[in-house]
Amino acid sequence: MLHLLQLEWKKFNSHTAFRLFILFYLLLLPSTLLVGLRFDELPPPLYSNDVFFMFPTVWEYLGYIGNWLCFFFFGFLSIIIVTNEYSYKTLRQNIITGMSRKSFFLGKLYFILAISLAATLYYALCGFLIGYLNTEAIYWHKVMQNADYIPRYFLMCMGYMSFGLFLGFMIRRTGLALFVYLTYVMFLELILRWGVHMQIIAHRSMHFYPMNAVEDLVSVPFLEMADEFISKYGFSIYLQPGEAAITVLVYSSLFLYLAYRRVAYSDL
């Protein structure tokens, strides 16, 4: 495992897009939240910008920012670490050189696991620091009240990245794979859920789509809109965290399995 991770690191540590994406993530995650300092007064039910920085709500707001950043940067990253290998024909070369197809796939899998883990640790670090500096009276149970956001955040990263890996292995071409990724997450799934599923059957099963489940793991923190939604449709606008986690695990396993089949059984 370490051998494969070292290999991926050697391949990409001086890749420009890789460095930029990581840098953007590291800079934007805390700094976007700090934009909240500019809002002195907020509409109800927030009232004060303190909620952005205090335990336990800091987990929610920082997580929501991370949700967007992971969707963009790590989703893209997971695609290009695969499609680059096709466009440079280095996947072929890696196999010829002596790798098995399985270990090539495992290298990618370990790499996205490692990136997700690092991204989550950084999220946890930022959350603790910002919360610690902005909460007047720190009670441990307050700090930990929303700490389940940390494993959920990890799963969210893996969710985006396993979908990206899947598209990379299936489509093989960088531009097209990025286009499909963006289009699917931002438009196609919304159309499927709201335009198709809801018209046929207005049931909460409309939430069990892969990227919606990933989003719901670390969801939009403004919950009052959700209450309105419940009174109108009779079910919540979000999946429960547990449901979302299981849904993401199922879909991610499926995506990874299909990606593995593709690399293991096709001509390269």
Next chain:
Amino acid sequence: MRVLHIDNLSKHYGRIKAVERLSLEVEAGMAYGILGPNGSGKTTTLGMVLGITRPASGSFEWFEGRYGAGHRRHLGALLETPNFYPYLNAEKNLSLVAHIKGAPTHNLDELLELVNLRHRKTSRFSTYSLGMKQRLAIAAAMIGDPEVLILDEPTNGLDPQGIAEVRETIRRIAGTGKTIIMASHILDEVEKVCSHVGIIKNGQLLASGTVGAIISDDYLVELGAEDLSTLHKALLSHPGIKKAPIEEGLIIAHFDEKRSTAEINAWAFQQGITLSHLRPIRKSLEAEFLEITSN
């Protein structure tokens, strides 16, 4: 030891049969040339034995199964184009290859020296000329001191100087006793580098054996005269002639060894024949194929 054994290997792309029931064997120490025109199935065959193309049927075995699934680590291969990470320099690219092979990295400088790239080892691969890329690929194939070197059209797209350099490098490597499997569509190249040759056309192996047995080394001369039939008759009684077919109003004389045009002209003059056309020709691969398939 039998390095490679291919048994009835086939690959189809839709209705196109790229490789059809191909069988061949390569023994240790051979320099085996796979000769065939473009699109004859050379790269597809090598792709299959290197694990990147899935065979439709048939099987192959490396090193009599000695290394199991890890056999590719004992091979060095250059298939079609040199494939490296363009944003990494030569040194980093080679160390990646060594990492995959589990080979030591201390001799990378020597390998770069061997292919004359040491002075450019810190330049990104994307800044290399085609010839340099090809030479780097040969260096990469040599990492881990493989028992077998597989080269697919190693001089493709190179300028004359590049071709000479690459051929010289391959000959040097062949001289060290390594087994070499080389695919090429250039007869001359196979003749110069290889000890054994297999001729492949439309995915089928037409002939296989030592270079001397397969590729005739006849010296060909095109001859013409006013009275072609007299010339033909006289030629057939020439002691050095093997055969002399008539093609498009000219006689293609196959001599057993090289003869100067002056010598041939003088001979014709002695026979009372005035030559209207006299030109030594190089046998084309097509002609070689026609000959092999007609036998």
